[in-house]
Amino acid sequence: MNDQKSNARRDFLKTFSLISGSTLLLSQMPWLRDLHAQEPGRRIKLGIIGSGSRGNLLQLYLKEIPECEMSCVCDNYPPNLEAGLAIAGPQAKGYVNHIEMLEKEQIDAVIIATPLHEHAHIAIDALNAGVHVFCEKSMAKTIEDSDNMVKARQKAGKILLIGHQRLFNVKYQRALQLIRDDKIGPVTHIRAYWHRNNDWRREVPSPELERKINWRLYRDYSCGLMTELASHQIQVANQILGEVPLCVWGSGSTNYWKDGREVEDNVSLVYKYPGGTHLVYDSVNSNKHYGLEEQIMGPKGTMELEGGKMWPEIAPPAPGILQLINQIEHKIFDVIPIGGASWIPDTAASDKGEYIWNEVLESDGTKMEMEAFVSMVRENRFVPELLRQGFYASVATLMGYEAIQKNQIVNWPENLSL
């Protein structure tokens, strides 16, 4: 193991030891329970399908995991293939067709990071070939495709993991634990948003490559803001509420980037969950002031998960005030200690909130997600809950997309395979 891998491994184990110190937290992340028990042994072989920017990032994390090697890379865009092979290393073979790669290579699993419209059929081909699958979010471009992926997994008996990295983000899972511990009371409302101020375009070397490079802007390949951004936050809402939405209504338009794109540059939706709780969601491409956030609200407090902070509805009393409140509660008349000198700078305070997780995290969960996937493949251990999270997030995301397109309320579909 080289130094880089060794350091990365130590970082991971350190992070994991922080998690594993909490039984409660592990109960929220059961898929991590056995990761620390890994021993050096057989290295699994991975195929990378789709080695664009996201695929490359996943590759960089995978490269730090000694229990795997990237034995092949597939991409039908030559610059991406070249970049993917460069990261994978000299042992890796290149392909432009995933079927050919699946037929020729003896691999344990594939990592799929292609444009959205390719997810389903490639994942199904891989599962049918007896290969475990990690597929980037959003799961698929249609609910039917998502369901077909679930069916293919059930038939193949292989692992299918969808890339929702917040499931592996300690801060998010710690927040979930605090919510379960009644820190903010029952969750009564969620607001989430993802705002950017750019055209969401990538540089295109030649006009005929516009749709291939900027696939996120065209309906044949993507559902725009919903599948590329909202799906992450809808997954979080589903997990926080422990439910899937009953229905969704919403609207979207292109009111700024009128540059030939087909997908909306702004969307606004309301998801209704059982019990009358709502997720209010919006995403725009023309203002970044509020950035990215999920705000979880309850009668006792508020959490902001991206920022990693929480605020009680009423801040804890100062010590002297707390003593007074306790006295009154116990019907005691006693002195109230008041200290501090007037206008001394260090008595200054503001409502800065409390940190949900007080360690600096080295990644947003993606790195641990890669570690977990490798571990699962080595142990041939499928975690149903993780697929449920990815599948339900996909279904809810696509319901929102449909609601916008049809200008209708869309209900949770019946007869899903999971």
Added chain:
Amino acid sequence: MSTVYRNLFAMGTRFDMVLPGIDEETGDFVFTLIRKEIQRLEEMLSNYIEFSTLSKLNKTAPKSPFVADNELFELICDLKRMYSASLGYFDISIGNYTGSGSAKAAEGLRPKPFSGSLDEIVTNDVEKSIWFATPRLTIDSGGFGKGFTLENVKKVLSDHNINQGFISFGESSVLVLGNHPFGEGWKVSIPDIYSSESVCVFHLKNNALSVSGNTPANLIKYPQGHIINLVAGARVSKSGLVCVSGPSAFYAEILSTALFIAGEKEQKQILNNFPGYKAVRVSYEPDSKTPDIKEIEFNIS
């Protein structure tokens, strides 16, 4: 009926309010009004808000008369009276010499001169205008803002017939109304700055308490002290406290600062100008952690 507790953060510190004997809905309603009032006063008096009325006054008055509303005009006139009554030890024109209106920002910046005074603020009763006779003068609200705010909070509570409660602003300015639910008045203890043991207890009823001084922790952070004696032209770096109780939180805050700065003889003279106020000085000899606790007596002669 329950005990309603609410707090907020404003003016660089925390505001805590305990109101026994009212229901939550009433508590929320009154707290909303108080929150608005504190926000209004912060926007009126803050040196840190560029558009505050005080900032506008500080910017305009050195050049030309600033026409104020009645509230600000009366406040400035009152501050000038307090300057005289405190023998010049209460002087919030420090901003003149720091260049920012902030005692913190003055740290180590200006050893001298400290010589300005509120006498250089000229008021016109007819036009309700305020003019600074010296071009560099600015007013710093740090020495009276919490007390002034507490007096306004008292009005809000009174307007809604709430006559029982304990309100703390930064734990150095306290206002009490009526009685503790299980006793007569409210007993407030002042902790020793070294041991946190109680050094004195004020038995309060319908009045206020203010504490000014230097604690060891603050002297480590600001070795020269955060309070400036403009009469002597020096920072006050001694450890100790002065606690003042009396009918007005506004005057109690002004007095506690002035008395902390003043010498023993002047303390008595100053207190003589504030009938109805009681002051206790907690002082420490250099290198001693034993408090010397004395009530400051009126100098009747």
